[in-house]
Amino acid sequence: AQSVTQLGSHVSVSEGALVLLRCNYSSSVPPYLFWYVQYPNQGLQLLLKYTTGATLVKGINGFEAEFKKSETSFHLTKPSAHMSDAAEYFCAVSAGNSGNTPLVFGKGTRLSVIA
Amino acid sequence: DSGVTQTPKHLITATGQRVTLRCSPRSGDLSVYWYQQSLDQGLQFLIQYYNGEERAKGNILERFSAQQFPDLHSELNLSSLELGDSALYFCASSVGSGGRAETQYFGPGTRLLVL
Numbered sequence A: 001a002q003s004v005t006q007l008g009s010h011v012s013v014s015e016g017a018l019v020l021l022r023c024n025y026s027s028s029v030p031p032y033l034f035w036y037v038q039y040p041n042q043g044l045q046l047l048l049k050y051t052t053g054a055t056l057v058k059g060i061n062g063f064e065a066e067f068k069k070s071e072t073s074f075h076l077t078k079p080s081a082h083m084s085d086a087a088e089y090f091c092a093v094s095a096g097n098s099g100n101t102p103l104v105f106g107k108g109t110r111l112s113v114i115a
Numbered sequence B: 001d002s003g004v005t006q007t008p009k010h011l012i013t014a015t016g017q018r019v020t021l022r023c024s025p026r027s028g029d030l031s032v033y034w035y036q037q038s039l040d041q042g043l044q045f046l047i048q049y050y051n052g053e054e055r056a057k058g059n060i061l062e063r064f065s066a067q068q069f070p071d072l073h074s075e076l077n078l079s080s081l082e083l084g085d086s087a088l089y090f091c092a093s094s095v096g097s098g099g100r101a102e103t104q105y106f107g108p109g110t111r112l113l114v115l
Helices: none
Strands: A003-007 A010-014 A019-026 A032-038 A044-050 A056-058 A064-068 A073-078 A087-094 A109-114 B005-007 B010-013 B019-024 B031-038 B042-050 B053-057 B064-068 B074-078 B087-094 B110-114
Touching: A003 A087, A010 A019, A019 A032, A019 A087, A019 A109, A032 A064, A032 A073, A044 A056, A044 A064, A044 A073, A073 A087, B005 B087, B010 B019, B019 B087, B019 B110, B031 B074, B042 B064, B042 B074, B074 B087
Parallel strands: A010 A109, B010 B110
Antiparallel strands: A003 A019, A019 A073, A032 A044, A032 A087, A056 A064, A064 A073, A087 A109, B005 B019, B019 B074, B031 B042, B031 B087, B042 B053, B064 B074, B087 B110
């Protein structure tokens, strides 16, 4: 079965500092990977996704993630944190080998940005 | 705004009762997914409908059922409610049948509190 592990349920960074949110996946087939963000009292919004091709994926709001097959990782980064980045971030995998594969989510990482 | 709407936003009910959550997908999307988000279980996939037919089933209890109507809106029915059913229920939609690369667009959720 596919699974996702997000290291660190809570990450705190200073405004302007690098954001690094870690995600490792387990999959028996090549995975498709997603990062979603959830702002307070809102639904999930797609930040970026990796399907095939270039392993460095750029998303919205200055975020990017790199797929590393050898490390089974898909860490999310942003060079400079803004206060508005404070939210919960979810990594997800769609890794079934059928034509229909619902998402499997990690537990989430809450990002706090300190002024 | 993802274009996915969910009603009601909040629901408070008692144990043993039955409730219905409603979801309208984005215009043109044929698939609807239901997820449950709780503190202990995280985000878990419940069920998917595609163009009126059940497409995939996840960790959905027998007390729960769903359907998708000809106008493509969907309803999630929760019966014989227990305290542990208190959670945030999300609906998501996608354009096709749920292929691995498809982006799912999430609604704002319905927060259910069972007392």
